[in-house]
Amino acid sequence: MLTLRPYTPDDLERLLAWRNDPATRAMSRQGHEVSRDEHAAWMEATLQDPKRVLLVIDEDGVPKGTARLDVEDGMEAEVSITVAPEARGVGLGFKALQLACDHAFDQMGVREIRAEIRAENTASIQIFTRAGFVHEGESEGFGRYRLRPPSDGEPDPEGER
Numbered sequence: 001m002l003t004l005r006p007y008t009p010d011d012l013e014r015l016l017a018w019r020n021d022p023a024t025r026a027m028s029r030q031g032h033e034v035s036r037d038e039h040a041a042w043m044e045a046t047l048q049d050p051k052r053v054l055l056v057i058d059e060d061g062v063p064k065g066t067a068r069l070d071v072e073d074g075m076e077a078e079v080s081i082t083v084a085p086e087a088r089g090v091g092l093g094f095k096a097l098q099l100a101c102d103h104a105f106d107q108m109g110v111r112e113i114r115a116e117i118r119a120e121n122t123a124s125i126q127i128f129t130r131a132g133f134v135h136e137g138e139s140e141g142f143g144r145y146r147l148r149p150p151s152d153g154e155p156d157p158e159g160e161r
């Protein structure tokens with residue numbers, strides 16, 4: 001079973017390894033190799049930041065990925081997902097993304113979730129599109145995607161139900 005939980009300092013090394021994985025670096029905006037000190041400082045700042053939520057995805061209690069949610073104006077959050085390199089390609093990323101979006105809508109009260117995805121990141125585009133994100137445009141090699149909660153549909157044209 002997949003579950004989400006808050007990041008703890010015990011996760012520091014594994015998140016550093018996932019961040020420095022070559023495929024993760026190739027798809028991120030800042031693709032440089034992160035040092036342990038830089039990573040520890042980023043984690044420290046993250047834990048102090050009320051607008052940033054860092055989650056770990058466990059499969060039957062074993063950490064398999066991470067999701068970061070950055071709240072932007074109280075109503076909107078940006079999401080980013082990383083799956084452990086050895087666990088990719090078996091559907092975890094899609095399910096983790098769904099859990100992270102449910103968490104943002106249900107626990108954080110956001111009304112929209114944004115994502116910026118490198119245009120050649122086929123696996124990521126696949127999972128975000130399948131989760132209902134809509135492509136809204138491109139800039140500087142990144143696609144902009146947006147998801148609204150399922151209940152935020154257009155008014156029912158048939159009338160007041």
Ligand SMILES: CC(C)(COP(=O)(O)OP(=O)(O)OC[C@H]1O[C@@H](n2cnc3c(N)ncnc32)[C@H](O)[C@@H]1OP(=O)(O)O)[C@@H](O)C(=O)NCCC(=O)NCCS
Pocket residue numbers: 023024027079080081082083084087088089090091092093094095115116117121122123124126127130
């Ligand atoms: C992107 C990422 C989160 C996806 O996680 P994952 O667990 O591998 O994804 P899933 O197995 O749930 O799904 C991958 C989908 O992409 C498809 N896919 C994977 N590689 C592909 C490729 N090269 N070409 C076409 N489709 C591809 C798979 O077929 C699958 O689609 P399907 O479920 O419709 O069959 C993971 O690869 C990752 O952590 N990458 C590095 C960090 C990153 O890019 N994060 C996203 C930033 S927004």
